[in-house]
Amino acid sequence: MNTEYLSSVIKQFKYYKHLGDKTLEMVNEDELHWQGGEDSNSIAIIVKHLSGNMKSRWTNFLTEDGEKKWRDRDAEFVDDFDPKEGIIAQWESGWNCLFNALESLDEAQLSELIYIRNQGHTVVEAINRQLCHYSYHVGQMVFIGKLLKGSEWQSLSIAKNASNQYNAEKFSQEKIKRHFTDDQ
Numbered sequence: 001m002n003t004e005y006l007s008s009v010i011k012q013f014k015y016y017k018h019l020g021d022k023t024l025e026m027v028n029e030d031e032l033h034w035q036g037g038e039d040s041n042s043i044a045i046i047v048k049h050l051s052g053n054m055k056s057r058w059t060n061f062l063t064e065d066g067e068k069k070w071r072d073r074d075a076e077f078v079d080d081f082d083p084k085e086g087i088i089a090q091w092e093s094g095w096n097c098l099f100n101a102l103e104s105l106d107e108a109q110l111s112e113l114i115y116i117r118n119q120g121h122t123v124v125e126a127i128n129r130q131l132c133h134y135s136y137h138v139g140q141m142v143f144i145g146k147l148l149k150g151s152e153w154q155s156l157s158i159a160k161n162a163s164n165q166y167n168a169e170k171f172s173q174e175k176i177k178r179h180f181t182d183d184q
Helices: 002-026 043-058 073-077 084-103 107-111 123-152 163-171
Strands: 113-116 119-122
Touching: 002 043, 002 084, 002 107, 002 123, 043 073, 043 084, 043 123, 107 123, 113 123, 119 123
Parallel strands: none
Antiparallel strands: 113 119
C-alpha cells in the first residue's frame, strides 16, 4: 500500500509541475510579472514562493524542521527576478529538491515523525500538506496565465465543449488500473 502511495503522490506532484511548466511556456516576460493589484502575486512571485517553500520543507526533512532558519519567506513575495530564465531556474531547483527527497524515501519512513514549525507530522501527512499547498499555487499560476492569454491560451485539461469526445474516447478503451497522469 505505501509503495503505491509514494508512486501515486510522486505522479501527482509531477502533474502539477507539468501544469506549471506549460503555463510558464505560454506566458511572456511581462506576463510573468503581471499583478492584478498591489497585494496580488505575479506568476514570478508564486514561483519564488513555491521554490523557497520546497527547498525549506524538503532539505534534510527527516532530520531538520521544515521551516529552515535560512529561509526568508517574506522576501519570496517580492518580484525581483528579471529574466524568464531566472524564474524557470528557481522553479526547477525547487521541484528538484522535492523529487530528490521523495524518491529517496522507503516505505518504512512514511510513518516517521517530522516537524514543520515544531508541529509534528508523519511523513505522509507532510507530503499531503505540501501536495495541497503546491496545487493551490499552481492553480493560481494557471488562472493568471489563462486570464492574460485569453483566446491564445492552450487548455491544460479537457477543453471547453470537448467533454463528450474525451469521454467517448476513454469509454471506448478497456478498463484498466492506471494513474490518470499516465496519459500525459
